[in-house]
Amino acid sequence: MTSADPPARPAPDQPADPAPDQPPGPAPLASPAAPPAPITWPPGFTAAACLTFDMDAEAAILTADIASVHRMTPMSHQSYGPLVAVPRILSLLARHDLTATFFVPGYSAHRYPEVVRKIAEAGHEIAHHSYFHENTIGMDAKTEGDMLDLGLRALRDVAGVRPEGYRAPMWELNYHTPGLLAERGFRYDSSLMDSDHPYLLAVDSGPGAATLAEVPVSWGLDDWEQYAYLPGLTVVIAGGLIFAGASKVFALLVSFSAFGFILSYYLPIVALGYKQWRGQSPTDDAWGARWIRLVTAIAVVWLSAEIVNLLWPRPVNSEWYLNWGSIIMTVVLGALGGLIALRNVRRGHGGPGPVQRTAPVAAEAEDG
Numbered sequence: 001m002t003s004a005d006p007p008a009r010p011a012p013d014q015p016a017d018p019a020p021d022q023p024p025g026p027a028p029l030a031s032p033a034a035p036p037a038p039i040t041w042p043p044g045f046t047a048a049a050c051l052t053f054d055m056d057a058e059a060a061i062l063t064a065d066i067a068s069v070h071r072m073t074p075m076s077h078q079s080y081g082p083l084v085a086v087p088r089i090l091s092l093l094a095r096h097d098l099t100a101t102f103f104v105p106g107y108s109a110h111r112y113p114e115v116v117r118k119i120a121e122a123g124h125e126i127a128h129h130s131y132f133h134e135n136t137i138g139m140d141a142k143t144e145g146d147m148l149d150l151g152l153r154a155l156r157d158v159a160g161v162r163p164e165g166y167r168a169p170m171w172e173l174n175y176h177t178p179g180l181l182a183e184r185g186f187r188y189d190s191s192l193m194d195s196d197h198p199y200l201l202a203v204d205s206g207p208g209a210a211t212l213a214e215v216p217v218s219w220g221l222d223d224w225e226q227y228a229y230l231p232g233l234t235v236v237i238a239g240g241l242i243f244a245g246a247s248k249v250f251a252l253l254v255s256f257s258a259f260g261f262i263l264s265y266y267l268p269i270v271a272l273g274y275k276q277w278r279g280q281s282p283t284d285d286a287w288g289a290r291w292i293r294l295v296t297a298i299a300v301v302w303l304s305a306e307i308v309n310l311l312w313p314r315p316v317n318s319e320w321y322l323n324w325g326s327i328i329m330t331v332v333l334g335a336l337g338g339l340i341a342l343r344n345v346r347r348g349h350g351g352p353g354p355v356q357r358t359a360p361v362a363a364e365a366e367d368g
Helices: 066-070 072-095 106-111 113-121 141-159 177-183 246-255 267-272 295-304 318-348 362-367
Strands: 047-054 101-104 125-128 199-202 211-214 259-266 290-292
Touching (some): 047 072, 066 072, 072 113, 101 106, 101 113, 106 141, 125 295
Parallel strands (some): 047 259, 047 290, 101 125
Antiparallel strands (some): 199 211
16 A cells, blocks of 8 residues: 555454544544656656647536527637637647647537547547536536546547547546546546646555546646636636746746646637747747647656556545534534624613614605
8 A cells, every 4th residue: 555545444344443542533634645756758858748728619608507508799709719719729739840639528529520620630639528518516427427428429420539538627526537537448637736747546445446647737827717708607817827927837847857737728718819929939949858748648658657656535534524514603603693692682771773774855866
């Protein structure tokens, strides 16, 4: 068992007794995970990077608010990605002789089949990104598996591809998701955020558990939150960070050995920022020792390396959470009861009562 493995559990017919001087209580809260071990990149390279694009199109908005289907302008905003951004990005990548990974929902593939086929024909990787960009938070394993299968079928029928990688909608994995991916033959996931470089992810805590290569992501390297604004649908949390700091991000690669990162772009945003990227070439000196590859290529390095570094994340101990939740709720209710009692006392001693709101006088109403 490695330091990253969950604590061993006693057999069902042999319950563990608490230590003599230790009262029984919930399971330990300490995480079983350990920091991922670094790896050496292929000879001649000091770091690696992936350019990834999510072709969500209308699905990302419709799954958040299906009524948006009747809003012509937001729908036009979402169609800009496949209609304008993809051709522009394909041209840019071809000019610099780069390949990238496009994460495509099955619904988007069905809606824009020719665009998806052009991505595949240009030699880029097409990876799985759900079917309808559905909200998977709390989704049961059966339903989520069905949605995975719908997405697989759509990408096969439209582009003739069998994706090796997966990115969850909004990067939201359930604890059962890695197992569903392993069952379907996926080689990597790109949804978690607990490392700067890839690592092996065990899909469960059992001995000999299957593993995926996890290629981590970061909200700080995604442009949607920083640039996308749709009234009533999105909130921009910052501005200008991705494009203004792009050269600084790449400069970091010079400073770190065995360092990797994923740049994730939402298509309309990166296409609008196209002019700011012109002139930056991966053949420049600043890029020379950096390895820019498909996410699959990065994942294969980890899957083929002899690394014993299995991380199986588990939920925070629910019993601990519920116990503290009960305590906090008790304190809150007690304080609320005290405030109510204090108010009643003040009223009983001539304190001010509730504010009485009166109708405005006629002159005020006319002036309004």
